[in-house]
Amino acid sequence: MDIKNKEFMLIGGLLVVVAGLMAFFPSLNDSNSTVDWISIPLVGFPIVISVILLAFASQETRSRKDIIAVPIRLFTLCASLIPLAISTALFFDWLILVDWNLAYNDYALEKEYLWIESIGVSWHVGLDGLSFPMVWLTTFLVPVTIIATWNEKDGATYYPLLLMMGGALIGVFVALDLFLFYIFWELTLIPMFFLILKWGGKDRRYAAQKFFIYTFCASVIMLLGLITLYFLQPEGSGSQYGTVTGRTFDMTVLFSNATAFNMGDNVFLGKDMQNVLFAMLMLGFLVKLPAVPFHTWLPDAHVQAPTGGSMLLAGVMLKMGAYGMLRIPIAIFPDALLYYQDVIMAIGLISLVWGAVVCLGQTNLKKMVAYSSVSHMGVILLGIASMQPIGYAAALFMMFAHGIISPMLFAVCGAFKHHYHSMEIGSMRGMARWSPYLSVYMMFAWMASLGLPLLAGFVAELMVLLAYWPTYGWWILLPGFVLAITAAYYLWSMQRTIFEGGDEGQPPESLNGETPPDITLSENIGMLILAIFTVIFGVFPFIALGMMDQWAVALFEGVFNGGI
Amino acid sequence: MNTEVFSTEFWRAFAPEMVLVVGLIAVFILPNLGNSKFRIPLTKVQVPWFFGGRRFKLTGSPALPGMLGTATLFVAVGMMVIEVIDGKMETTTVTSGDIVLLQIDAFSRFFEIIFLAAILLASMASLDRVPAHTFEGKKTLEEMYDNRRQADLYILMLTTALGMCMVALAQDLFVLFVGLELASLATYVLVAFHKESKAGAEAGVKYFIVGSVASGVGLYGLSLLYLEFGSLQLSTLSASWSDGSILATIALGLVLVGFGFKVSAAPFHFAAPDAYAGANSPVAGILATASKAMGMIGLIRVLLVVALPDTQTDGSAVWLYALATLSVVTMTWGNLAALGSTNPKRMLAYSSVAHAGYMMAALTAVGAWHWGHVEAPADYAEAIVAAILFHLFVLVAFKLGAFLVLGLLEMEGGASRLSALSGLARRDPLIGTAMFIFMLALAGVPPLAGFMSKFLIVAAIVSASIGDQWMGGSISFSDLHWIWWLALAMFLNSAISVFYYLRIGVIMFLEVPEEGRRKPLPYGASIRMAIWICLVATVVLGLSSDTLIEMCYRAAESLNLA
DSSP: OOHHHHHHHHHHHHHHHHHHHHHHOBOSSOTTOOBOSSIIIIIIHHHHHHHHHHHHHHTSOHHHHHHHHHHHHHHHHHHHHHHHHHHHHHHTTSSSOOOOOOOTTOOEEEEEEEEETTTTEEEEEEEOTTHHHHHHHHHHHHHHHHHHTTTOSSHHHHHHHHHHHHHHHHHHHHBOBHHHHHHHHHHTHHHHHHHHHHHOOTTHHHHHHHHHHHHHHHHHHHHHHHHHHHHTSOOOOSTTSOTTTOOOOBHHHHHHHHHHHTSTTOOTTOHHHHHHHHHHHHHHHHHHTTOTTSOTHHHHHHHHSOHHHHHHIIIIIHHHHHHHHHHSHHHHOHHHHHHTHHHHHHHHHHHHHHHHHHHHTOOBHHHHHHHHHHHHHHHHHHHHHTTSHHHHHHHHHHHHHHHHHHHHHHHHHHHHHHHHSOOBGGGOBOGGGTOHHHHHHHHHHHHHHHTOTTSHHHHHHHHHHHHHHHHHGGGGHHHHHHHHHHHHHHHHHHIIIIIOSTTTOBOOGGGTTOOOOOOOHHHHHHHHHHHHHHHHHHHOTHHHHHHHHHHHHHHHHHHHTSOO | OEEETTSHHHHHHTHHHHHHHHHHHHHHHGGGBBOOEEEOTTSOOEEEOOBSSSBOTTTTOTTHHHHHHHHHHHHHHHHHHHHHHTSOOOOEEEEETTEEEEEESHHHHHHHHHHHHHHHHHHHHHHHHSOOOOOSSOOOHHHHHHHHTHHHHHHHHHHHHHHHHHHHHBSBHHHHHHHHHHHHHHHHHHHTOSTTSHHHHHHHHHHHHHHHHHHHHHHHHHHHHHHHHSOOBHHHHHHHOOTTOHHHHHHHHHHHHHHHHHHTOTTSOTHHHHHHHHSOHHHHHHIIIIIHHHHHHHHIIIIIIISSOOTTSOOOOTTHHHHHHHHHHHHHHHHHHHHTOOSHHHHHHHHHHHHHHHHHHHHHHHHTOOGGGOSOHHHHHHHHHHHHHHHHHHHHHHHHHHHHHHHHHHHTTOOOSGGGGTTHHHHOHHHHHHHHHHHHHHHTOTTSHHHHHHHHHHHHHHHHHHTTOOSSSOOOGGGSOTTHHHHHHHHHHHHHHHHHHHHHHHHHHHSOOOTTOOSOOOOOHHHHHHHHHHHHHHHHHHHOOHHHHHHHHHHHHTTOOO
8 A cells, every 4th residue: 555545544534533423413403402313424424525525536637546546435435334333223222212103293313403494494304114214225225335336447436426325315315394305306316417427338428318307307397396385385483484485394394284184074275286286296206216107217327327326226216206105195185195096006007017028028137127127116106006004014115125126136237247248138148157156146136026935025015915905906916917927037037147058158249258257256245235135124024114014004093093 | 865966975875886986987097197298388398197108017007907897896896795784774765856866775786786796707707818918028919909908898897887786776767778778888899899709799799789779679668658657767657557558558568678688588589699609708697697687677677666557456467478478488499499509608698598588487477466366465576576686696606607617718719619618527627517516506406506596486486376365275276377387387498408508517527628628727816716706606505595585585675566
């Protein structure tokens, strides 16, 4: 290690210490001065640190950038482990005793700081049974992604962008103020745009722009819906309310007002307005999910994105749409949700079927996995449409399980591309001969994705089907059958690439006759971690399901006041 | 407080503008101080009269006009900011006899700050864009041109500033027109400043001719108003306005043409892209921000102060449908034309046209009001005007900033093709990131100032479309006033515009710099400082916009609508 690296290690170490202190710094404005575990350690720290690192790294010359990439990579990994440690500790009550037994519209570790007083926006964050699994998932995926893509080129700017992505994503999940929610929702677009643009494949320009513009268009319509909703609130006075407009963007206030109004036979804002606003908000969520027919940005974005980008995109970013759907519509527009129940079910079913059928026709491995993502997201819509507590818990668990499995799928694709220089399914046979580890992980990931029992995906799919029956009866056969089709494409692609090829096997053309290598140690460790957690949540799903079930039951009790 | 023109209170109240005047005179006189002597006739006595002759070393330096002009603008804007910042501003009215000429209140001071800030940043950039070469020794022709024209440039900028201030302060439409023309004539010459280049000369002449025609039409409209009402005082006009008068409506339309040109509304915007592309970037920045704000004042005064119906009546404003159509056409035209543009300055010009469309949509929302039906119509109108003011203010930060980055590129050889921006992020990461942030702010991406301003405008329009109709009960979607669809149009246009803003980012980050631009960007301390100020303002006003929102609301309140 030369002198310069030692400097960086020292500065990096100091920054870690400072960051650690920041993570434990007590909150400033709060009257009972409990430590704010969310704003700085989970959200502020990753974003600020990554911006500082990016400013630092972008000034360096080409050759220096390669030198400083090494300490930056290590530092970013350590920095991403801090939020993971904190969120795990919060779950197990090691740091602070958190009562996760929350009622409807009640949040743990809630903190509120006034921000834009004139319009009633505050930095209001909190966790509950819906957001905490997602937050933990994000804090878990960022270090795993860094490990799995340990050898990415131009690392000095790549790893800080992954960290920034993680911070922005956590911000979406913890936000309890609609304005704040929207800001983080859009903020996630920027690091992903850069990840696809700089480290992407051949058509990255097109894919990055399509991704940004498509989701931005849907988001502004969602924003218009949120603004209209904001002005259809009763005026109030209090610290949360705007001094000029008299209204607030606070989600908790909005939910309690709406729920109180919806008691009896009343419909908050009237049926007509509810349906329109619901459609506008859902447009933003459906495009992000993505649901057919708004899914066309996803295959391009995934195929062109680098491995790390794909892992975070599929693992967490798609769940933002589902999170929005689970959080907002049922609390404010339960009548509109019931009105559109069949439509949502239809969209979910179409996504499921379309994704699966298109998968069968794919020859590009990553595109196939992308369409399988579309298919699985359709399952989430089925859970939501069932309007049962178990359906909501199922949708949430599907988000969680898919969030662990699909990064593994994309890590396998990435390793494939990295070592075989090709992503065509048909280009090789008998990979098991040269890359036993890659083959094992590929088999494992494929089995997890198609829903093999004892792995996390199975629990999610089973729960969704269980929720489906009370609402839709024998229609359950349709998704059940399609889920069987999904097995077909996985098994077909697996059989060809891993096992066929006779004694010699057939390496792809793109290798030019070299001996195909196996995966590197870092890729191995990354995939192993994901595999272990897939098994853990497959065999012991109650670790996560406890919180999710409790949240779903409390939600339905609170919204419908007495349960279904 | 009422003062008579040219009384002592007058001088005290107008101290910032007097600073501008003194600075202007100084830039005229100081560079011309020399050792010339004047011989008294019929005698041999030579009296030194310092105007002319061999210029003194100190005051004859070509760098002096620039420093003086920038310092004057800085002092003037500083004085105004100090006056406005704490919120307790007293209104000063200046009369001559019983005609109210000018009025200093929060609204006019706010606009003056916008104008002076924009011109200040542009003049800081001009210190580098049209530099004064103070080294001894042989200079090339271009360098000699630059030195000779220093005084001209800063005189023109200060004149523009004075004219714009007069527009902001005016309470009589004729005084407003005089100020408008003063500023416009100076800007016509500024656009043609680099007369030796074909683009500059052509742009200047085009802008001059079209601008003069538009001003002529506007003046004709004003004369018809005078014919109808007997006075051009804003208070008299607004008191005696009646929607039934045909002459007044025609006059209003003609005046709209005049101000519409200034704001670059379609279909009066055709000269704008050529003018912005032909002028040098700091001047184009002034056109895009300060000149637009000037036109917007005119529109606000005429449409909102004069031509709104009485609070007791129940109609909407007579100009409602015309303005709504114009605003939608403007937004869409601007965005679609920018999509096809390959010249970054033309693209920014069309984006200016689109932003003018957004602001006109906000103005339409004020006119939609059924004044008789609403309890406190002034509240909705104030919210909308405050949002427009916020937008005009932050436009200075990111639109002028974008033009200044193009100015930096012009300094090394031109910014008339998109390929000039290729690889900018690699050549100079800070400037490249700054440009990208300006583009994101123009597109309306959170958490920047551009998002905040678009959000406030849409929020104001939506609030006006709902009005008082929802009082805790239920409301149907069809109960919303049709101006709600203007908000949707605005957001959809915003989404369209993301494409060309992102395209700049992609070019900067992905492409290889073109031939002849492989070296780092020119140094230019002053222009870089101006870009930094714009960047910091864009980010800070996005994250912590409360102070500015309060200022805008106070300014809107002092307008006393309804």
